Amino acid sequence: MKKYVMIVKTEEYSGIELLVDNNFNEDWDIPILKGVLRDFPLESRRPIIKNEEIEMINEGAGIKIDPEYYLNRNGKVLISKYVEIKRLSV
Numbered sequence: 001m002k003k004y005v006m007i008v009k010t011e012e013y014s015g016i017e018l019l020v021d022n023n024f025n026e027d028w029d030i031p032i033l034k035g036v037l038r039d040f041p042l043e044s045r046r047p048i049i050k051n052e053e054i055e056m057i058n059e060g061a062g063i064k065i066d067p068e069y070y071l072n073r074n075g076k077v078l079i080s081k082y083v084e085i086k087r088l089s090v
Contacts, residue, residue: 003063005059005065006054007056008055009055010050012049014046014047015045015047015048016044067080
């Protein structure tokens with residue numbers, strides 16, 4: 001077996017639903033909206049798009065990290081911690 005590492009870039013877009021006054025101006029009130037982004041709970045945001053892409057791949061014995069997972073030929077990810085390989089629960 002050989003070590004294999006992927007660096008993954010993750011982007012996530014989410015929606016925030018709010019009630020606002022009729023005279024709310026989204027152009028004029030931008031500082032207020034930026035405050036909403038800072039204070040609005042992450043768990044209350046509605047996920048819209050999640051995108052992941054591989055940025056870099058590295059392989060070989062020179063990798064200093066010992067992987068906890070094993071990828072078999074069928075595309076299944078297994079736990080390989082302590083050399084004993086078990087099926088991952090996902």
